[in-house]
Amino acid sequence: MVDILQLLASGFAIAFQPQNLMLIIAGCALGLFIGAMPGLGSVNGVAILLPLTFLVPPTGAVIFLAAIYYGAMYGGAISSIMLGIPGASTAVATTFDGRPLAKQGLADKALTAAAAASFVGGTVSVVLFTFFAPPLAHVALVFGAPEEFALMMLAFATFIGLGGDDIYKTIFSICIGLVLSAVGLDIISGEPRLILGGIIGFMHGINFLVLAIGVYGIGEMLWTIEENRKAGGQPMMSKATVTVQRTMANLKEMLGTWKTTVMGSILGFFVGILPAAGATPGSLMAYGIARQISKDPDKFGKGALEGVTAPESANNAASTGSMLPMLTLGIPGSPTTAILLGGMVIWGLEPGPRLFVDHQEFVWGLIASLYAANLFALLLNIGFIPMIIWVLKLPFTILAPLIFVLCLIGGYAPTQDLFDVWLMLIFGIFGYLLRKLNYPMAPAVLAIVLGPLAEPALRQSLLISSGSFAIFFNRPYAGPIMVTAIILLLLPAVKMARRIIWKG
């Protein structure tokens, strides 16, 4: 306990270094903007902007990207409330009651409540994180290759067992991500592998950023162009009257919903830990529960303040939650943290429990920066609401070409090979076409990041056991993890069987 506080204090010393502090503030501001723009969420922002962070040392880079992640969770609410369009999928539930409030002329109330609830959600979850992470990392220190592989299986199994998408398409998405990560040189024999007819560009493998920027940059923009066209024209923007007096009154009213907010925070944190769940389902669940425990459930959907605070606290908490497995186990809890994890590998920070031992200053600097990012996101959010609303009026046709330029250059930067830019375009266009047919994209991105770690873990395990898969079941940690993964994998089959029996 005392240890943790000491480490946290040392973390603050790192987070408050002038450069890192500036990165936190810049990240929050950018994140707010990215979250607020319909069509762009934290995952897009982190994927597209990651190549820019080569400018600063790794700790600063991760701090900056985490601040974007945070800011985007705050920002998503703004367009949900002002335009009635979720700024990011994580803010869908915020439209349910945020939009009615705005239509009643109470946009400022909804915005303030959203910001304050995000702050509570972020803070509660970072505190939980601070005390959960070190013991978890400590336990994970004894993990060997079989445990690592079992954990990755568990991560993928959550997509199949808990994800709402078509199971076959989810499996396809996971497998294609893993296969793409296997392109290049075989890690053990060093022989070229899957270079598709001897194309030299495949020899160095496929960088995860090529897929991430392709899917979440190019593909996402094409998708948004389509959505904008379908929606037709600019949506109606609500008016927000922001004065200090009104803000204070709003905050006071928001205090009355503290139970809902705390519920959302805790729920969001734990849902966020699961790779397949994360901020979007977390916020929807929090909304559902808030409605159930409310004394006046009929108010929901018509402008209930709890309907704003529950999902907003939950999505911020979930973003912190998804960092817990990323930092302690090396398993990302969301697509955004998958990209962060991939970034850490580029920067030479081997993900996993050893981080807490070998890179203490990095881990605690990052954790402390989350506390700080929360505070700055709140201040920026409340202080700059009018400016963010102005930015929301920026036509998409100005923003889109700028993002495309960032994608093209960002896709070139990591490997400096034009071949990768072509590949990124192909991934973007196919990603868009596949997404139109409901193929989930997140599992593929998670898989291409985890693939280079999963394969050696599997091969080493099998080498230890001379080819017996029993090694994944007869070890004290790997066993239960693997069994859980298998139960999750079988869940859809069990559901189907039940349906058939029930029908027949």
Added chain:
Amino acid sequence: MSVRVAELAMAILMGVFSLYLMYESAELPIGWIPEEGPGGGAWPFWLSVMMLLSCVGIIVNWVRRKGVVAVFEEPYIERGILIEVGLVALSLIVTVGLFSLIGVYGALPLFLLFYLRFLGNHSWKLSGLFAVLIPIVTFFFFEITLKITLPKGFTEPLFYPLYRIFL
């Protein structure tokens, strides 16, 4: 093409792609090598098999008309959207194609001008401003600060004086 037809076409295309990946992986040993463990091709091979199986599953669902996409008879890409998204995709492909020919600093202004002026219907003034400004920012950020040399095609010699000043 309706969404239903597109679903089948995509599943077949991806299935064929999986087969090709299986063939490619099998160039390395896919079985057990004594003392060495699984062969280098095993991991991608068996994953490609799973890809193929999931494509078969998608096709089975398609035949049984199961799932939202498999029964959706609306057009896969409406005409208007096809033109708009297609133009954007095409302009990106042309831009990357031009990277190796006239370089990033030749291609980016053209792309920005095309997008802003013709797809976005913004004024010549604004489009021109961005077409000049963005490449300059790109140059200073990527080439000078990050020291990442972007492709320049035949325009390379034009940059020698700039390199001498800034690098």
